[in-house]
Amino acid sequence: MKFRSLAVAAVAALSLTALAACGSSDDTKDSAADSGPKTIDVWLMKGSVSDDFLKRFEAGFAADHPDIKANVQIQEWNGIGPKIIGALASKDAPDVIEVGNTQVAQYSASGGVKDLTDKKSDLKGDDWIEGLAGPGLYEGKQFGIPYYAANRVVVYRKDLFAAAKVAPPKTREEWLSTTAKLNTGGNQGIYLPGQNFYVLSGFIWDEGGDLAVKDGDQWKGALETPEALKGMDFYKQIQALGKGPKDSDEAKPTQTDVFAQGKVAQMIAVPGAAELIAQANPALKDKLGFFPIPGKTADKPGAVFTGGSDLIIPEASADQDAAYTFIKELAGEKWQTDLAKTMKYVPNRTSLAASVGSDEGVAAMAAGAANGKATPNSPNWAAVEAKNPIKEYQTKVLTGGDPAAAAKAADAIITQALNTK
Numbered sequence: 062m063k064f065r066s067l068a069v070a071a072v073a074a075l076s077l078t079a080l081a082a083c084g085s086s087d088d089t090k091d092s093a094a095d096s097g098p099k100t101i102d103v104w105l106m107k108g109s110v111s112d113d114f115l116k117r118f119e120a121g122f123a124a125d126h127p128d129i130k131a132n133v134q135i136q137e138w139n140g141i142g143p144k145i146i147g148a149l150a151s152k153d154a155p156d157v158i159e160v161g162n163t164q165v166a167q168y169s170a171s172g173g174v175k176d177l178t179d180k181k182s183d184l185k186g187d188d189w190i191e192g193l194a195g196p197g198l199y200e201g202k203q204f205g206i207p208y209y210a211a212n213r214v215v216v217y218r219k220d221l222f223a224a225a226k227v228a229p230p231k232t233r234e235e236w237l238s239t240t241a242k243l244n245t246g247g248n249q250g251i252y253l254p255g256q257n258f259y260v261l262s263g264f265i266w267d268e269g270g271d272l273a274v275k276d277g278d279q280w281k282g283a284l285e286t287p288e289a290l291k292g293m294d295f296y297k298q299i300q301a302l303g304k305g306p307k308d309s310d311e312a313k314p315t316q317t318d319v320f321a322q323g324k325v326a327q328m329i330a331v332p333g334a335a336e337l338i339a340q341a342n343p344a345l346k347d348k349l350g351f352f353p354i355p356g357k358t359a360d361k362p363g364a365v366f367t368g369g370s371d372l373i374i375p376e377a378s379a380d381q382d383a384a385y386t387f388i389k390e391l392a393g394e395k396w397q398t399d400l401a402k403t404m405k406y407v408p409n410r411t412s413l414a415a416s417v418g419s420d421e422g423v424a425a426m427a428a429g430a431a432n433g434k435a436t437p438n439s440p441n442w443a444a445v446e447a448k449n450p451i452k453e454y455q456t457k458v459l460t461g462g463d464p465a466a467a468a469k470a471a472d473a474i475i476t477q478a479l480n481t482k
Contacts, residue, residue: 098130101156101383104145107135109159109209109370114403122390129383142167142443149173154375156384162196162371163436165205170440175374175381178203184392188410192367192433199438205371206388207409209400212365212433213260213329214425216338219350221248221326229352231359233267233295240302243326251327252319253300255307255459256452259366260329260354265292266364266434267357272451273437273475280439280479282472284454290464297459307459310452321345329354332405332422351425356432367433369407441479450474 110118115133122131134155136144142164148154149171160168168174181187181203186194189207197205215229222228225243230236244250253260262272270288273280283289303325306313311330320328321341328334332351339346353362372392374384390396397408398416405423407430408416414431417423436442445451454471458464 098128099380099383100130100132101378101380101387103131103133103157103387104136104148104155105133105159106141106370107137109404110400111403114400117399118391118396121396122387125390126386129386131387146171149375149377152377153379154377156374156378156380157387158373158375159208159370160205160373162193162205162207162210162367162369163442165197165371165373166199166438167440167443168373169199169202169204173376174204175376175378176202176204177206177374177385180206180385180389184389185394185410188412190367190407190409190411190430190433192365192430192435193369193371193409196435196438197371199440205373206392208370208372208392209397209404209409210367210369210407210430210433211331212367212407212426212429213263214332214351214353214422214429215327215355216320216330216332216335216422217327217350217352218325218345218348220348222350225326229350230355232355233357233363236355237298237302240299240327244302247324249303249305249325251299251303251329252305252316252325253296253303253329254305254309254311254313254316255300256310256455257329258310258449258451258455261292261296261451261455262366262434262436263354263364264295265289268292271437273439273445273479275437275439280437280441280476282475282479284451284468284471284475285465290468293455293458293464293468296455300459308456317341332420332426335422351422353425353429362429362432364432364434365429367407367430367435437479439479441481444478444481445475448474448478 145158145160145168149168150173184206190210193207193210197203197207221243227239227242230239240250265271265288268288268291270286270292271283274283316328316330317334317337318341319325321338323342335349338349354365356363372388374381378384392409394413397410397413400406401408401413401416402418405420407427411431414427417427450471454467457467
């Protein structure tokens with residue numbers, strides 16, 4: 062996911078190591094069980110934890126659970142999908158695996174993931190943020206346990222806002238008015254490329270719509286619904302207040318590079334993008350601020366796509382009880398609070414939002430996460446993003462095409478992809 066790549070790059074270039082140098086074969090595990098602590102193998106993804114956090118967690122986990130030895134192996138995101146699918150089909154899978162939240166349905170559909178529905182209460186599941194908890198469900202059962210989240214906010218120029226005598230807006234209407242006032246003197250009020258479909262998703266969700274819905278056993282695209290069309294209409298209005306391209310996404314050109322040129326007042330990105338802007342243009346380092354994407358009313362921020370990770374236990378795990386103990390610790394209040402402060406993530410529980418501390422960007426992200434959602438929970442959603450008819454739909458509308466006709470065409474592709482066996 063481009064979103065995840067940006068989030069990881071913006072946090073830091075991390076060099077991650079394992080908690081313990083133990084073998085992962087059945088013989089090694091059996092030997093460890095006979096001579097001392099049980100050994101579990103854990104796959105965490107590159108960028109999800111820092112060396113310092115991992116060392117603290119190692120010491121804490123070892124002290125609290127001397128009967129379990131966790132062998133953490135850091136995995137690369139590139140190519141991880143086939144590797145996990147292979148592991149889930151094997152007889153020697155890791156005991157715990159970190160997966161992208163929108164990937165849980167795909168892996169669960171294989172039958173190789175343990176159902177953890179009965180653990181939800183023990184893990185304070187009623188307090189989980191929806192953008193992680195929802196994707197962790199598959200066919201009404203909880204397979205993925207929320208780990209951490211990140212989402213987009215508005216990154217803005219404090220000096221340009223001050224010069225225009227405007228404040229961060231609280232509602233969509235205020236946002237349009239504020240952006241128009243900033244769109245003067247050669248500056249772009251906002252830089253929003255035409256094909257950022259994750260941002261569009263939030264506007265659609267705010268209207269009560271979705272990208273696709275399930276009708277019985279079948280999925281169907283939902284871009285042609287009145288609610289989704291309203292979301293696209295707002296996207297068109299706010300996008301027109303800048304000079305973003307209508308036929309490409311935030312990577313072409315890289316939007317942080319565009320912002321760093323000094324002529325953009327706002328853009329929508331994860332907070333870590335500010336670090337990339339400052340690297341490209343150090344003069345902007347102390348001029349950047351953050352606020353949640355505005356919603357339709359002042360009492361609730363706009364809906365946002367929640368990126369992040371869940372934790373799963375393979376059915377082939379040699380010790381599912383020890384694996385669950387590991388997940389309970391990593392997903393629990395103590396380590397979630399530490400992780401949020403260390404990595405500038407949103408913790409997995411709404412009640413822990415205050416744990417992000419005083420960091421302005423993360424505070425804005427946490428506020429938005431309260432209204433976070435995820436893409437349709439289908440094992441085939443990856444096939445939709447591979448074809449990405451939503452991006453083509455956006456371009457057609459932004460270049461003067463009929464919204465309903467363009468939405469209908471995109472829905473047909475989405476429907477076919479989601480219902481392909």
